[in-house]
Amino acid sequence: MIIASLLIKPSPEMTTLSIQNEFAPIRLQATVTDGPTHANLAELKAGDTGVINALGAESELRLRMHALGLLPGRTVQVIRKAPFHGPLEIRSGHTNLLIRLDEARSISLEPQS
Amino acid sequence: MKRIALLGMPNTGKSTLFNRLTGAGARVGNWPGLTVELLSAKLLLAGDMVEVVDLPGIYNLHGFSEDEQVVRRFLESQPIDLIAVVLNGVQLDRQLALALQLKQLGLPMILLLNMADEAAKLGMRIDTGRLSASLGLPVHMISAKAGQGLPQAKASMEGLLRAGGDTIQANFDNFTEDHRLEQETQALLSQAVQSPLVLPRSLTERLDRYALHPWIGPPLFLLLLLGVFQAIYGLGTPLQDGMEWLLTRVKDLLLTPMLGGLPEIPRSFLAEGLYDGLGTVLSFLPIIFVFFLVMAAVEDSGYLARAAFLADALMARMGLDGRAFVLQLMGFGCNVPAIMGTRVMRSRGLRLLTMLTIPFSLCSARLQVFLFFTTAVFSPTAAPWVLFGLYLLSFAIAFLSAFLWRHRLNSHEPLLMEIPPYRMPHLGYLLAQGWRESTHFLREAGGFILLGVALVWLLTHFPFDAAPASAETLAGRLADFIAPVFDPLGIDQMLAIALLFGFVAKEIVIGALAVIYAVGPDSLDAVIAARVDWVSALSFMLFTLIYTPCVSTLAVIRQESRSLGFTLFSLGWSLGLAWVVSWAFYQTARHLS
Numbered sequence: 206m207i208i209a210s211l212l213i214k215p216s217p218e219m220t221t222l223s224i225q226n227e228f229a230p231i232r233l234q235a236t237v238t239d240g241p242t243h244a245n246l247a248e249l250k251a252g253d254t255g256v257i258n259a260l261g262a263e264s265e266l267r268l269r270m271h272a273l274g275l276l277p278g279r280t281v282q283v284i285r286k287a288p289f290h291g292p293l294e295i296r297s298g299h300t301n302l303l304i305r306l307d308e309a310r311s312i313s314l315e316p317q318s
Numbered sequence: 319m320k321r322i323a324l325l326g327m328p329n330t331g332k333s334t335l336f337n338r339l340t341g342a343g344a345r346v347g348n349w350p351g352l353t354v355e356l357l358s359a360k361l362l363l364a365g366d367m368v369e370v371v372d373l374p375g376i377y378n379l380h381g382f383s384e385d386e387q388v389v390r391r392f393l394e395s396q397p398i399d400l401i402a403v404v405l406n407g408v409q410l411d412r413q414l415a416l417a418l419q420l421k422q423l424g425l426p427m428i429l430l431l432n433m434a435d436e437a438a439k440l441g442m443r444i445d446t447g448r449l450s451a452s453l454g455l456p457v458h459m460i461s462a463k464a465g466q467g468l469p470q471a472k473a474s475m476e477g478l479l480r481a482g483g484d485t486i487q488a489n490f491d492n493f494t495e496d497h498r499l500e501q502e503t504q505a506l507l508s509q510a511v512q513s514p515l516v517l518p519r520s521l522t523e524r525l526d527r528y529a530l531h532p533w534i535g536p537p538l539f540l541l542l543l544l545g546v547f548q549a550i551y552g553l554g555t556p557l558q559d560g561m562e563w564l565l566t567r568v569k570d571l572l573l574t575p576m577l578g579g580l581p582e583i584p585r586s587f588l589a590e591g592l593y594d595g596l597g598t599v600l601s602f603l604p605i606i607f608v609f610f611l612v613m614a615a616v617e618d619s620g621y622l623a624r625a626a627f628l629a630d631a632l633m634a635r636m637g638l639d640g641r642a643f644v645l646q647l648m649g650f651g652c653n654v655p656a657i658m659g660t661r662v663m664r665s666r667g668l669r670l671l672t673m674l675t676i677p678f679s680l681c682s683a684r685l686q687v688f689l690f691f692t693t694a695v696f697s698p699t700a701a702p703w704v705l706f707g708l709y710l711l712s713f714a715i716a717f718l719s720a721f722l723w724r725h726r727l728n729s730h731e732p733l734l735m736e737i738p739p740y741r742m743p744h745l746g747y748l749l750a751q752g753w754r755e756s757t758h759f760l761r762e763a764g765g766f767i768l769l770g771v772a773l774v775w776l777l778t779h780f781p782f783d784a785a786p787a788s789a790e791t792l793a794g795r796l797a798d799f800i801a802p803v804f805d806p807l808g809i810d811q812m813l814a815i816a817l818l819f820g821f822v823a824k825e826i827v828i829g830a831l832a833v834i835y836a837v838g839p840d841s842l843d844a845v846i847a848a849r850v851d852w853v854s855a856l857s858f859m860l861f862t863l864i865y866t867p868c869v870s871t872l873a874v875i876r877q878e879s880r881s882l883g884f885t886l887f888s889l890g891w892s893l894g895l896a897w898v899v900s901w902a903f904y905q906t907a908r909h910l911s
């Protein structure tokens with residue numbers, strides 16, 4: 206049985222669609238709804254923890270974030286930050302993740318109490 | 319035939335389970351998103367042959383990635399009798415939602431919570447009975463790696479298959495909102511999963527303090543790379559010598575007496591063409607085996623995700639990301655699967671830029687050529703360093719290419735990926751992987767090599783009245799024709815012929831040289847050492863490193879980029895760059911010495 210032949214290529218229309226998607230501006234929900242009091246994940250120092258308030262990313266990335274355990278209300282810890290504005294290693298639950306600074310900036314945190 | 323589909327998030331152990339269940343060879347790698355083609359195998363269950371399909375890892379059925387679309391299309395179009403959902407038991411907090419989503423498809427389903435060993439080590443307790451009751455489907459803790467819990471899981475699958483009526487089609491209509499699933503997940507988790515508040519300080523954490531340290535990490539990576547290739551050298555070359563010895567004995571004791579009665583031309587074809595040509599390639603088989611064994615160990619250990627973390631900031635400056643770096647490392651094995659691996663990338667610019675760089679990865683076929691030339695031309699202490707230098711150069715060329723083209727092929731792709739814990743590679747699995755890859759190499763490249771050496775023999779012997787490989791033969795005339803291109807690089811005519819064939823596949827190069835010089839594997843290095851000095855040898859190696867790896871790589875670039883223009887561009891870029899670099903090196907080195 207050659208199931209590999211099922212690897213259907215996305216049609217050209219789909220490709221262009223997705224390219225538009227990629228260039229869609231990242232909406233920062235925090236700045237729209239709650240004012241500038243919210244810190245974002247990128248501002249945490251290594252070792253600090255925070256509770257996610259909202260995800261600002263567009264829908265595709267937001268789905269990925271959900272699947273990797275980044276959801277409003279969950280606690281995240283920054284494990285380390287790579288030098289030269291490199292990525293962050295963060296932990297949410299039992300999952301360690303690599304996330305770039307830009308994506309970390311789009312995750313706003315609950316105000317520290 | 320009934321059909322079972324294995325589904326789950328990337329890196330949860332589906333491939334490992336698939337191998338366990340079916341004994342067939344799916345590639346396994348501790349790298350999210352490695353499974354890009356669908357693998358299937360047959361298995362005897364409930365007295366019937368059942369087909370098991372290993373689907374690519376997905377995060378969400380609604381997802382946009384190519385893998386997720388493949389899975390959705392598969393579920394929409396194929397009748398399925400049972401879906402076996404594999405989750406990482408340790409990460410139920412984020413993975414259970416996928417199971418709830420899949421449950422809505424309305425297909426018979428079983429839930430397998432893998433990595434039971436890791437869950438136990440972390441002190442987690444998962445109440446499978448409770449989960450099973452709440453979800454209304456069988457739930458088992460398993461360890462795909464250790465084999466724990468598999469008999470029970472299999473029994474459950476048999477039960478479901480027996481109870482199942484006619485095969486039904488997945489139903490995509492009644493999906494609920496994702497946030498409802500999230501509430502359900504939380505409720506289930508609080509009922510059934512207990513995890514200690516403070517996690518034990520894990521080995522992974524301790525190792526990563528060094529492996530991911532800003533100043534210790536990168537040198538450690540290079541040290542690891544060096545260690546890996548020293549190991550391949552140290553382990554592989556004695557094995558290769560043994561293989562050469564064996565092949566020469568067979569030729570002297572068996573083949574030569576057997577072919578004694580034949581006329582000169584067929585005898586030369588069989589002995590100096592096929593046997594020497596193939597034998598020289600075959601003598602590298604032990605190294606290929608060791609190489610893939612070590613690669614599998616690195617891949618399976620989880621270190622590659624660390625390499626992505628370390629390299630990302632640097633790669634970002636070249637328009638690439640940490641994943642592109644990992645794909646370059648995987649290209650050290652073979653460029654073809656590495657290029658297919660770019661499917662994890664979403665934006666076209668990033669994908670193409672990565673595809674442009676992967677062919678510069680020093681793959682195992684080129685490794686053979688370099689092993690041969692470095693041992694023939696350099697001293698035993700210098701040879702491994704030259705080889706290591708070539709690996710570094712392979713990065714440098716890839717980086718340079720990306721840097722120069724980053725504005726043309728630009729992208730704004732987000733990067734978010736899992737860093738799995740370190741895992742001890744399983745020796746049995748590694749051996750199987752090494753074996754699978756080396757036999758795969760023989761099957762895939764075998765035909766090419768056979769054809770190649772036969773053709774080279776013909777070129778160097780026709781017309782038959784001329785002295786073999788002399789200027790009057792076809793090869794001699796062809797070499798004359800291309801001499802203006804290769805002379806400025808210090809690459810002599812016979813080496814140029816080998817390069818011409820190397821365009822098809824680098825595996826042919828050494829075999830072609832054996833045929834051209836009409837010597838067996840044991841004495842080819844002496845012949846080369848006598849004819850080629852170190853400057854020419856390096857120039858030849860530089861050209862081999864940079865120009866198009868093989869026809870298969872071109873074909874897969876065409877397939878994955880879906881653009882003939884890009885394929886031709888990639889071809890032209892690597893050929894041009896190879897010439898310029900070899901030329902610059904050769905001319906400089908000659909002037910200095």
Ligand SMILES: Nc1nc2c(ncn2[C@@H]2O[C@H](COP(=O)(O)OP(=O)(O)OP(=O)(O)O)[C@@H](O)[C@H]2O)c(=O)[nH]1
Nearest residue numbers: 329330331332333334347348351353375461462463
């Ligand atoms: N500790 C432990 N490790 C496991 C177990 N099963 C699989 N692994 C490891 O988990 C890693 C991922 O396994 P794969 O089988 O490649 O996972 P996959 O789901 O097929 O991943 P993709 O190919 O990315 O979809 C490998 O390093 C395996 O060795 C298990 O039961 N226990």
